[in-house]
Amino acid sequence: MKRTKPYGPREDAVLRTHIELSRAYNKLRAKETATIAEHGITMAQFAILEALYHLGTLRVGQITELILSTPGNITVVIxxxxxxxxxxxxxxxxxxxxxxxxxxxxxxxxxxxLFPDHVRNLTAWYGAALETEELNTLSRLLRKLEKAQ
Incomplete structure (x- = not known):
């Protein structure tokens, strides 16, 4: 569906990019959540276990920041x-x-x-659309966007 009211060249580019980024994230996250759920755990449980597995012992506050959750939710998951x-x-x-x-x-x-399958799934999903150089560019651009906020 095409928007009929333009807001300006830069604004339209920002809106289009935001919508595409949101759609891509939601689609990938849904696939990721479904494959993790097949193992009987939630994404939040997986995220906490993965962080502890790769980073070692952490404070509850650090976990909350790392997995982008709320303190109330983290308490229940923990x-x-x-x-x-x-x-x-x-x-x-x-x-x-x-x-x-x-x-x-x-x-x-x-x-x-679980983690090797997770990596294989992500590699397949991203790799179906992007070459390694494109992945590196996308990663760099997303990091730049994150740091600008």
Whole structure:
């Protein structure tokens, strides 16, 4: 559907880019969510396990920032992961108000078994549309957009 009211060359380019970026993200995220759900975990659970697996022990606040979630949602997801034995939560030694989160052996095993498939899926989805040079350009442009905000 073509918009009938123009807003100016730059504005129209911005609107078109924003819509295409949103559509692409939503489509990729839906595919990603569906494939992760096949393993019986949510995207938020996957994101926390992946962060802990690759970065090591983190503060709850760091996890909230890394996976772009809200503190209330993170609290629930962390409790669920802890109840499944995939993470361990404990107070920080230097500041008891801060809670630390580390991945357990069971959590590491789970994410280690899922992550290679995740990488293959992303590579297939992105690779179906973009060459490596285009991926590098897109990544650079998105980072530039992020840093400008």
């Amino acid at each position: 409790k669920n992961l802890e109840s499944k034995g995939w993470i361990r939560v404990y107070p920080c030694e230097t500041d008891r108000r801060i809670r630390m989160v580390e991945i357990t052996e069971a959590g590491s095993g789970l994410i280690a078994s």
